[in-house]
Amino acid sequence: MKMILDERGKKYILKEGQEFQSDLGIVSAEVxxxxxxGDEVKSxxxxxxxxxxxxxxxxxxxxxxxCSILIKKDIGTVLAYTGLGAGSRVVDAGTGAGAIALHxxxxxxxxxxxxxxxxxxxxSEVAKRNxxxxxxxxxxxxxxxxxxxxxxxxxxxxxxxxxxxxxxxxDVYDSLNLxxxxxxxxxxxxx
Ligand SMILES: C[S@@+](CC[C@H](N)C(=O)[O-])C[C@H]1O[C@@H](n2cnc3c(N)ncnc32)[C@H](O)[C@@H]1O
Numbered sequence: 001m002k003m004i005l006d007e008r009g010k011k012y013i014l015k016e017g018q019e020f021q022s023d024l025g026i027v028s029a030e031v032x033x034x035x036x037x038g039d040e041v042k043s044x045x046x047x048x049x050x051x052x053x054x055x056x057x058x059x060x061x062x063x064x065x066x067c068s069i070l071i072k073k074d075i076g077t078v079l080a081y082t083g084l085g086a087g088s089r090v091v092d093a094g095t096g097a098g099a100i101a102l103h104x105x106x107x108x109x110x111x112x113x114x115x116x117x118x119x120x121x122x123x124s125e126v127a128k129r130n131x132x133x134x135x136x137x138x139x140x141x142x143x144x145x146x147x148x149x150x151x152x153x154x155x156x157x158x159x160x161x162x163x164x165x166x167x168x169x170x171d172v173y174d175s176l177n178l179x180x181x182x183x184x185x186x187x188x189x190x191x
Pocket of ligand 1: 067068069070093094095096097098099100101117118119120123144145146147161162163
């Protein structure tokens, strides 16, 4: 996956095989497919663009989403407190667009695994596409109600960001490894 950076520092994710268009001009699909990370390319209006490799944060900022996503400060807190790392196994719900799932996948690496549950089919499709585009293979998006049961065991971290998370605490404890973490993100509305 490649990202293009314009002279103003504005970032765009490039779509495979497609030309790039912005108010600073068009860069052809051919030029883009030949360009390597670090190259500079020109639009037909003679503006310069840099080809760069997006990191997980660049990608999340630009990816498709249909619901609110967790912000970096909260994601950072979860990663730092739980200490999860290479080889960790994570259960996450609900997926939403996949923001924290992508961070989990990025941190647990090829030897770890992330199972992320999303009750809405349309949201799970968006998340699957986002994860596939980012090119990470260690995240399984499950279009399932997590309250119907957690399929996995030997889990190091369960992260819940959904209404009434306490309804599945017992099930969570059965899935967790000794010393594992249950992290709950509460969103309050009081009327
Ligand atoms: C605020 S969003 C999650 C954002 C996400 N954690 C992120 O990283 O940005 C809450 C999601 O939980 C999903 N959801 C709600 N109840 C659920 C359930 N019982 N099982 C699975 N997903 C659920 C919703 O459809 C919604 O997409």
